[in-house]
Amino acid sequence: MVHPFTAASFNQFLGEHKLMASRCTQCKQTFLPPRAICPNCHSDQMEWVETSGKGTLAAFTSVYVGPTFMNAEGFDRNNPYATGIVELDEGVKISARLTGVDAKNPANIKIGTPMRVEFLDRGEGDAKQTFLAFTPAN
Amino acid sequence: MSNRKLGRGVAMVGAGMCKFGAFADKSSRDLFVEAFQEMRASVDQGFDPNVIENIYIGNFSSDLFEHQGHTAPIMADVVGLTPRPATRIEDACASGGVALRQGVMAIASGLYDVVLVGGTERMTKLPTAEVTDTLGAAGDTLFEIPAGFTFPGFYAAMASAYMHKYGMLPEHLMNVAKKNHDNGALNPKAQFGVTIRDWMQQRIQAALKKGKPAPTWKNESDFLHDDAANPMIAYPLRLFDCSPITDGAACVLLVAEERAREFTDTPIHIIGSGQASDAALHDRADLTALRAAHIAAQDAYAMAGVTARDIRIAEVHDCFTIAEIIATEDLGFFEPGTGFKMAEDGVTARDGAQPINTSGGLKSKGHPVGASGVGQAVEVWKQMRGQAGARQVNRDVPLALTHNVGGTGQTAVVHVYERK
Ligand SMILES: [Zn+2]
Numbered sequence: 001m002v003h004p005f006t007a008a009s010f011n012q013f014l015g016e017h018k019l020m021a022s023r024c025t026q027c028k029q030t031f032l033p034p035r036a037i038c039p040n041c042h043s044d045q046m047e048w049v050e051t052s053g054k055g056t057l058a059a060f061t062s063v064y065v066g067p068t069f070m071n072a073e074g075f076d077r078n079n080p081y082a083t084g085i086v087e088l089d090e091g092v093k094i095s096a097r098l099t100g101v102d103a104k105n106p107a108n109i110k111i112g113t114p115m116r117v118e119f120l121d122r123g124e125g126d127a128k129q130t131f132l133a134f135t136p137a138n
Numbered sequence: 139m140s141n142r143k144l145g146r147g148v149a150m151v152g153a154g155m156c157k158f159g160a161f162a163d164k165s166s167r168d169l170f171v172e173a174f175q176e177m178r179a180s181v182d183q184g185f186d187p188n189v190i191e192n193i194y195i196g197n198f199s200s201d202l203f204e205h206q207g208h209t210a211p212i213m214a215d216v217v218g219l220t221p222r223p224a225t226r227i228e229d230a231c232a233s234g235g236v237a238l239r240q241g242v243m244a245i246a247s248g249l250y251d252v253v254l255v256g257g258t259e260r261m262t263k264l265p266t267a268e269v270t271d272t273l274g275a276a277g278d279t280l281f282e283i284p285a286g287f288t289f290p291g292f293y294a295a296m297a298s299a300y301m302h303k304y305g306m307l308p309e310h311l312m313n314v315a316k317k318n319h320d321n322g323a324l325n326p327k328a329q330f331g332v333t334i335r336d337w338m339q340q341r342i343q344a345a346l347k348k349g350k351p352a353p354t355w356k357n358e359s360d361f362l363h364d365d366a367a368n369p370m371i372a373y374p375l376r377l378f379d380c381s382p383i384t385d386g387a388a389c390v391l392l393v394a395e396e397r398a399r400e401f402t403d404t405p406i407h408i409i410g411s412g413q414a415s416d417a418a419l420h421d422r423a424d425l426t427a428l429r430a431a432h433i434a435a436q437d438a439y440a441m442a443g444v445t446a447r448d449i450r451i452a453e454v455h456d457c458f459t460i461a462e463i464i465a466t467e468d469l470g471f472f473e474p475g476t477g478f479k480m481a482e483d484g485v486t487a488r489d490g491a492q493p494i495n496t497s498g499g500l501k502s503k504g505h506p507v508g509a510s511g512v513g514q515a516v517e518v519w520k521q522m523r524g525q526a527g528a529r530q531v532n533r534d535v536p537l538a539l540t541h542n543v544g545g546t547g548q549t550a551v552v553h554v555y556e557r558k
Contacts, residue, residue, distance in 0.1 A: 007280040033281045039417075059425050061294035062373040063286060067274055068267050070286050077369065083286040084295060085420045093420040095278075095285040106373035111302040131284055 005036040005046050014130040017119040019053050021092060022046040032092040052089050053117030054137065060084030060098060062106035073122075080104060086115050086134045100135035114138065140412075140437050144246035147395025149405035150555070152181035153519035155388035155512075158329045158504030166200060166209070166260035167216045169387035169506075173256065174217045177389045180519075182402035187217065190391070191250040193224040194241050196234035196257035197508035202272040203261050213256055230276035231457060233257060234388070234511025235542025235551035239411050241392045242553075251397055256389035257509035269383050273507070276545040278418040290380055292419055292546045293458040294372035299425040300460060301374070304475035308374035312362045313481040314459035315378045315501060321488055322498020324529035329384055329504030334358050341367065379459040381499075386506030388513040406522050410442030410554030419546045426475075428547030431468035435541070435552045439470075442554040446470030449554070450535045451521055452492075453514035455543040456499040462486075465541055466494060469552070493531050496521060511542035511551065522557045 003009040005022050010033060013020040022034035026043040032051065037044050063070070064080045075081045082098035099118055101109045114137040122129050154176025156169045178187070195210040206212070214224035227237040234257030241255040261269060273289045282292075300306055315334065322328035323336065332340070338353075338361045345352045355361040362368050368376045391401070398405035412434035416422065422429065439445055446469055454469065456462035463477040471492050472480050480486055486494040497503045497517035500510055518538040520526040538555045 033421075059295035059299040061291045061298060061375075062370075063288055063291050063294075064370045064372065065266070065270065065288065065290065066286065067271050067283070067288060071267060080370075080373075081286055083291060084298075085425065093422075095282045095287060095418070095420045097286050111298060 003048060005034045007033070010034050011130070014119060014132060015128065017130070019051045019117050019132065020048050021051050021090065023049045030090050030092055032088065032094050055086045055088035055115050055134070057109070057111050057113045057115055057134070058085045058087040058093055059111065060106070060109050062103045062109070082106065082109065094132065097131055097133040098135070099133050140440060142437070142441060144242070144411070144441065145248055146246055148242045148245045148408045149393055149395050149398035150390050150408060150515065150519060151393050151398055151401035151405050152177045152185075152391035153389070153516040154178070154180050155327055155509075155516045156386060157327050158384050158386035158506060158513070160262040160329070160383070161385045162262075164260070164385060166197070166204060166258040166385070166387060167212055169260060169385060170213050170256055170258045170389070171216055173387040173389045177391055181391065182404065183400065185401055187219065189252045190219055190222065190254045191252050192222055192244055193219060193254045193256070194227055194237040195224065196227050196237035196511055198228060198230055198233050198259060199272055199275065200258070200260070202275070203259065203264060209258065213258065219254070229549040230544035231455070231505070231507040232511055232542045232544030232549040232551050233508040234513065235540065235553070236413065236511070236549065238390070238512060238515060238553060239413055239551055242408050242411050245392055245394050251394040253392045254389060255392060255512060256387065257512035258387040259506035259508040260385045261383045261506060262385050266383070282418055282420065288372060290372040290375050290458065293460050294375045295419070296425055296464065296546070297374050297460040300464070303426050304478070306478045309359070310478040310482055311374065311379050311459040311463070312359065314456065314462045315362070316358060317481065317487055318456060318495050318499040318501040321496050321529055322502025324527070325498045325503060328498045328502050329382055330498070330502045334361065334378065375458055375460070381457045381501050381505035384504035384506040386504055386509045386513065388509045388516050390512060390515050390519070404523050404557065406519055407556045407558055408553055409556045410438035410444070411552070412437030412441065413549070413551040416548050418548070427464060428468050428543065428550055430547050431465060431541060431543060431550035431552070434550040435469045438539070438552040438554050442556070444537060444554060448537050449539045450493075450533065450537055451496055451518065451531055452494055452539040452541060453497060453499070453517050454494055454541040455510070456495055456501050457505060457543070459501065461543065462494065462499065465543075466492070469539065469541055488529060488531055496526065496529050496531060511540070514540040514542060515553070518555050522555060
């Protein structure tokens, strides 16, 4: 099956519990989120590569006032959620939800914490969506 | 660094803004009319609006905020300027600053001599959660927003990286809020025209009036640490670290330099303009600086033939307190990692060595996103001409700068102004 280098392909892979990046076959750089055109050498000769799913926490926050879709998941001022940016071992960074950390005590969350990927399935059937998350590796 | 030059000189000869705030009964067109009228009154020799040839309007999302798209011709129409070309510029919260740059380029190209640049945003009609959603559209809705990021969240994440790298504490951010509220208290156009100390007193008086137990804050710091008075929005950013939701409009009149004296004996020349773009936040090597802002500043300085050291005052994009600290480093005023110490030491205060946001900034003056960049130009116009009233800085301001950021720094635009 051919997967074009689009967000739809990326999300389909997430649904299969794979965190896929695109790699430029010309200059060998890896990109996450995937890109159709290499910003380094402008080649369009990309290939999909599955990431290790391992990395470290590069930045984070605990959100007390969220968007409507997070409120619908039950988060609010009294039940904040954590989100952040994880740097993968491959050297690329990605925005993701953070699980397994104490969102109510964000001062205890530490940048540099080793993290591993998690896939959060929400909804059923055609409405099923999979969100990218990371959780402390240990 | 580029060595681009303007094809010919550009001068600002009028500037005005409406009061920023929350106005249930005003649409963005009403706000723009007020800003236009103040701009008109500011032109020293007076002028006939018919001399305006072209119009740019900065606006982020009238579509979502007011269910009104195609805003520019409406703004041209309400001030009687159709059938002149009118174009809306959208670069998120940098829309106003980029509209200004379009105006500069339109004159520098030789195509027009007289250009009106405006900015409008009417935000308070939507409930807060929907405003959060709408502002989120300035992020990457495919890869950032599903992770649960909000705009306070993005800047909070930058703050977390900055704290980790440079040892800043959340308390340091409060210095920026206090300083900008001090300045905004002297600005009759500001949404929050009170210091944080006055705000505390008002809360205490209101409680006493209702017969409720009065809060017992000992000082501003006590108040700012109170989870009830200053709730966490996105750690480490609390309510007073965030600019408010605002209705507002601003506008300036730009003319070819050689025609400036028809309008005023004290024109303010725009001698440097720089703009840059960037990827989503997670795709950047450094999460503690905005590369686009650094490049925009370097380009603006090079065009103007000045350095950061020459700039007397700056209006910077303090959508969040951390954003002001990072801005003062990106612009070259301070070394990376030292901006928070400069704020703590009062260097950026109105009477400090490098005054930042004498208007109160977006934090206190308000942040009607598409208008903010033009509002910054209004402040430097007043300060450079000695017309800033109670908040006038205590030194001459021959050179000033404005810095306007869109999103998390996907857009940054910087202008340098000179009073010759
Ligand atoms: Zn390449």
